[in-house]
Amino acid sequence: MYDFNYQKPAAIDDAVKALGSDPEAKALAGGMTFIPVLKQRLAKPSTVVDLAGLGLSGIRREGNALVIKAMTTHREVANSKDVADAIPALAHLASHIGDRQVRYRGTMGGSLANNDPSACYPSAVLALGATIRTTRREIAADDYFQGMFTTALEPDELIVEVSFPIPEKAAYEKFPNPASRYAMVGVFVAKTAGGVRLAVTGAGNNGVFRHTAMEQALSASFSPDAIRDVKTPEGDMNSDIHASAAYRAHLVGVMARRAVAACG
Amino acid sequence: MNDTTLPHIVKGGIGASPKRVEDRRFLSGRGHYTDDINRPGQTYAVFKRSDVAHGVIRSIDTSAARAMPGVVAIFTGDDIAKAGIGGVPCGWQIHSKDGSPMVEPPHPVLAQGKVRYVGDAVAMVIAETVDQAKDAAEALVIDIDPLPAVSNMIAATAEGAALVHDDAKGNVCFDWHIGDKDAVDAAFAKAHKVATIDLVNNRLVPNPIEPRAAIGDFDQSTGEHTLYTTSQNPHVIRLLMGAFVLQIPEHKLRVVAPDVGGGFGAKIFHYIEEAAVTWAAAQVNRPVKWTCERSESFITDAHGRDHITHAELALAEDGAFLGLRVKTMANLGAYLSTFAPSVPTYLSATLLAGVYTTPAIYSEVKAIFTNTVPVDAYRGAGRPETTFLLERLVDVAAKTMGMDRVAIRRRNFIPADAYPYQTPVALQYDSGNHEATLARCMELADWSGFEARRAESAKRGKLRGIGMSTYLEACGIAPSAVAGALGARAGLYEVANVKVHPTGSVTLYTGTHSHGQGHETTFAQLVADQLGVPFEQVEIVHGDTSKIPFGMGTYGSRSLAVGGSAIVKAVDKIIAKSKKIAAHLMEASVDDIEFKDGKFTVAGTDKSKAFGEIALTAYVPHNYPHEELEPGLDETAFYDPKNFTFPGGCHICEVEVDPDTGVVNLLNFTAVDDIGRVINPMIVHGQVHGGVAQGIGQALLEHAVYDETGQLLSGSLMDYTMPRADNLVNIHVGTESTMCTHNPLGAKGVGEVGAIGSPPAVINAVVDALRDYGVTHIDMPATPQKIWSIINAATPRMAAE
Incomplete structure (x- = not known):
């Protein structure tokens, strides 16, 4: 990797200041994407601002919501009793991210800030209608994700925590990429008092998206059969050596039906 | 494990499964790999590599790079040419059908x-640190x-395709054939039916867990060059690099291959980086170390397989292969x-008979240059390609004939009593019993x-499917x-x-190399068994041309x-000499000396000498037949096999x-x-497990x-799917052995x-699972995408039926 300055601030304000004062500075959360990028010399930040000293780790219930702080690791989410009681689908999702080493280091905030189009968490945040609380404001999930690797975050804006409304039922089904084990197609479905939300990661050519046709069908009848004939437009799908757009579109249907079935 | 053990099992000897001796250091992080070696004053090399597949090098401007911090030297192709350094050679020459030698462009x-x-590789940058070398490599201006x-x-x-090498017309390296074309044409003329198949044997990236590495070292005072390298065969590297590339005589060139973390073929070959660091070390008068990164190994380690084949099998009415x-x-x-x-x-076409009595075989092979990483031997090397072709074709033949897949195999097996069996493609198989392995496996x-x-x-x-392969391959390379x-x-x-030491412990120096196979255990068992010494008292040394003959x-x-x-032959020489010493000590005729379980006895008496006593006598020869024998107990054997093994x-x-x-x-x-x-047996199971994992x-x-x-x-593990534990099942392993004769x-x-x-076996099972899909x-x-596409394409038709 290239040389860079390293800072590990103890206060959120200092971290924001460090990132705001230098356009070449980059924030480091768990580093599970960023460190490999640095090692391959694909990024050349002037300063790396390590967020590990900000105390941004923890999970709590807040009324009818589950609040997870940004630096909480996948392992902590996967093993949390609060998560298992409130949104077991979220714990299940976290327990299948990467491998054991990644789950010990990788964080929810890091994943959401990066918004990799194959990451698992964006589908949960979008399907559960979560709210992203940052150092500046609150952002609704529907406004937060803005395409591959693109979010509503400003360069010096940090995710502090994410508030997940607790659904009646939810489930996540992932078809992993055979090589990377990222989601080739991941479907998160949530049934709430306000209706059904269903988000797809890994498949779309513009990152995570809500499948509104399926949401409508499921809001009318929450069963796998209700979406059996709902098509996913191939033109919206990603395509690579592992899966064509047609195959991805097909898998969206299969994973969605399985997710609905898994809700019980 | 039946019929595979000698009648006398000594503790830790043949047939026993002691834990692997080498695993103590491997599993505790104490292995000593090439990258663990650091020489005093060491520099670091980075290779600047082409990011286009084909192009003309107009210019390389090194001036800015040379001025970068820590840069020791930068070499390009011009420097190599000026120094008169040869290309890395090819160790095997094929002649085309017309008798002309293969096109052999310089490398x-x-x-x-x-x-x-x-x-x-376009340029080599040597600097005080790896990062400095990388920085300078980025500063090269290459047009x-x-x-x-x-x-x-x-x-x-x-x-009209672009030519990889101007002298290889049509990009053909050679156009070779084997077998009797006329006999095969005649067989097809009388065929009842013909089974055909077109297939691709997919290209693979070997990916041993340890990336390649090489350190060149030069001793100015002695003129001796040393290369530490991740090799499966250090003597071969010394020969190829010394004689053909750098013109360094063997006595001034030492090649060391220490612990090596897997090879699978990819570490057989002499690579340009080995020659580059060895040469450069003498130029800069400092050791030069290069360690490959994973992404670099994807585009520099020789790949495997990559064949396209069309095959036809002529069948008689009863299913006999004609x-x-x-x-x-x-x-x-x-x-x-x-x-x-x-x-x-x-390594491929000579095995086209497989386990079958096919009387006439003809095979043509066109070898093609492409703008891709060189392709060479990868675990199995040629035999997996032929086995895949044959065993798929036999399943297709069964379908063509409307016969059972097992029945058509049995109909055509070489019978156990037909051995030794001469195939129509050069090889003579010495032993085998295909019915025995088939029956046991089916059970x-x-x-x-x-x-x-x-x-x-x-x-x-x-959709459930089952498939089999009944195969045969050739090893024991080679007479x-x-x-x-x-x-x-x-x-x-x-x-x-x-080398037997004075107190009876033994060091064995072997010209083979262990990079995961467990030789330090297996060979120690072999020596322990043959000499009757405890397994723990045998040490195996490999991987250093200065130690091994x-x-x-x-x-x-x-x-x-x-x-x-070769070990057995050397041990036999030790025993023969020991018998003479024993005969002298016990005042008996050497013809009356028997050796068993580590003891020399005089036949028909209770006189005996332990192996250790003989060893001590050989090195402290106070009472010794000096007229007849030299002191010492140290024997070397070269073994040249009589045939391949099958x-x-x-x-x-x-x-x-x-x-x-x-x-x-x-x-x-x-x-x-x-x-x-x-x-x-434990190591055998492990070898089969690993091989099957790679086959899967x-x-x-x-x-x-x-x-x-x-x-x-x-080009990375994000997109190249290596098998992982959850891709596999428990693999049941049995042996049903006939002895090599x-x-x-x-x-x-x-x-x-x-x-x-x-x-x-895997693909036959997948095809069987999809038997209703035509x-x-x-x-x-057989990726999920491929299988889904087949099912998806067939589903409307099936729904209509």
């Missing part, structure tokens, strides 16, 4: 004039005019790697209960005279030096069959396909192999994919059987 240590694949590239064999053989006609194109990549030409020819896999299991899967909406006649440019014997290294499952035979067996795979997603789930894998004498990887997961411009799309151990070799026998063949890897 310069650094590219000269042109780059020919993504990864081709390359891209040329059209041919990234696969179809493109390379198209009319004749086999095969036409293959083999991708060699951009340059000839060390043993590349032997893989699709003598272990419960073949007869399959249809009930298939029905049960169908109830759950899943030197035969190999030489076929184009090998080296002998292929093996060497052992057994000579050796050809480890590949082609040769270490026990050839290297082990391991084989039966592999059965059972799978379940999820028609919704196309995912193939392995349910069961059973391997029953005939590998001759087994020394350590090839069948279901792995694929090196190039785009049209010659960029490797599957021509080497002293009866050993045939086990290193590659798993990777050779398994891919067709599928006759699926190319590897």
Whole structure:
């Protein structure tokens, strides 16, 4: 990797200041994407601002919501009793991210800030209608994700925590990429008092998206059969050596039906 | 493990399964690999590589890079040419049908004039640290005019295709054949039916866990060069690099291959980086170290397989195989790697008889240059390609004939009593019993209960399939005279030096090399067994040309069959000399001395001497037959095999396909192999497990994919699917051995059987699972996308029926 300055601030304000004062500075959360990028010399930040000293780790219930702080690791989410009681689908999702080493280091905030189009968490945040609380404001999930690797975050804006409304039922089904084990197609479905939300990661050519046709069908009848004939437009799908757009579109249907079935 | 142990099992000897001696250091992080070696004053090399597949090098401006901090030296192809350094040589020459030798373009240590694949080394930057070398490499100003590239064999053989090498017209390296064309034509003329298949043997990236590394070191005072390298065969590297590339005589060149973390063939070959660091160390008068990164290894380690084949099998009315006609194109990549030409020819087409009595066989092989990484031997080397072809074709033949897949195999097996068996494609098999391995494997896999299991899967909406392969391969490389006649440019014997110490412990120096195989255990067992000394008192040394008299290294499952035979020969010499010493001490005739269980006795008396006493006498020869014998107990043997060895067996795979997603789930894998004498059953099981895992990887997961411009799309572990634990099942291993008849151990070799026998068993099972979809063949890897596409294409038709 290239040389860079390293800072590990103890206060959120200092971290924001460090990132705001230098356009070449980059924030480091768990580093599970960023460190490999640095090692391959694909990024050349002037300063790396390590967020590990900000105390941004923890999970709590807040009324009818589950609040997870940004630096909480996948392992902590996967093993949390609060998560298992409130949104077991979220714990299940976290327990299948990467491998054991990644789950010990990788964080929810890091994943959401990066918004990799194959990451698992964006589908949960979008399907559960979560709210992203940052150092500046609150952002609704529907406004937060803005395409591959693109979010509503400003360069010096940090995710502090994410508030997940607790659904009646939810489930996540992932078809992993055979090589990377990222989601080739991941479907998160949530049934709430306000209706059904269903988000797809890994498949779309513009990152995570809500499948509104399926949401409508499921809001009318929450069963796998209700979406059996709902098509996913191939033109919206990603395509690579592992899966064509047609195959991805097909898998969206299969994973969605399985997710609905898994809700019980 | 039946019939594979000698009658006298000594503790830790042949037939026992002591834990692997080497694992103590490997599992505790104390292995000593090339990258663990650091020489005083060491510098670091980074290679600047071409990022285009084909192009003309217009200029390389090194001036800015030379001014960078820490830069020690920068070398380009011009420097290599000025220094008179040769290209890395090819160790095997093939002649075309018309008698002309293969086209053998030079493979310069650094590219000269042109780059020919993504990864081709353009310049070498040496600096005080790796990062400084990388910084300077980025500061090189390299002007390359891209040329059209041919990234696969179809493109390379198209009319008007760009030429990888100007003197290889049509990008053909050689156009070779074997067998009797007229006899095959006659067989097809009288055929009842003909089974045909077109298939691709998918290109693979070896990916040993330890990336390659090399350190060049030069001692100004003695003029001695040392190369530390991740090699399976240090003596071969010394020969090739010393004699052909750098013109360093053997006595001034030491090659050390310390602990090596897996090779699978990729570390047989002499690579340009080895020559570059060895040469550069003398230029800069400091050690030069290069360690490959994973992404670099994807585009520089020789790849494997990559054949396209059309084959036809002529069948009689009763299912007898009458004749086999095969036409293959083999991708060699951009340059000839060390043993590349032997893989699709003598390591492949000579096995087209397989386990069958096919009387007439004719095979043609066109070897093609492309703008891709060189292709060479990878675990199995040629035999997996032939086995996949044959065992798929036999399943197709069964379908063509409306015969049972097992029945058609049995109809055509070489009977056990027909051995030795001369095939129509040069080889003479010495031993085998295909019915025995088949029957045992079918029993272990419960073949007869399959249809009930298939029905049960169908109830759950899943498609279950079972497949087998009954295969045979050739190991024990090789009788030197035969190999030489076929184009090998080296002998292929093996060497052992057994050094008995004064108090009776033993150090064995072997010319083979262990990089995961467990030689330090197996060979110690062998010596312990033969000399009757405790297993713990035998030490194995390999991998250093300054310690070992000579050796050809480890590949082609040769270490026990050839290297082990050399050990037996050296031990026999030790025993013969010891008997003379014992006869002297016990005042008996040497003819009356018997040796058993570590004791020398005079026949018919109670007089005896322990092996340790003889060893001590040899080194403290106070009472010694000096007129007749030299002191000491130290013997060397060279063993040149009389024939290849022919391991084989039966592999059965059972799978379940999820028609919704196309995912193939392995349910069961059973391997029953005939590998001759087994020394350590646990290590044999491990070798089969590893080989089967790689075979399953090839069948279901792995694929090196190039785009049209010659960029490797599957160029990292994010896109290249290595098999992982959750891709596999418990693999049931059995042995059903016949002994090799021509080497002293009866050993045939086990290193590659798993990777050779398994891919067709897996694909035959997948095709069987899709039997209702009208599928006759699926190319590897059988990925979910591929399976879903087949099911998806067939579903409307099936729904209509």
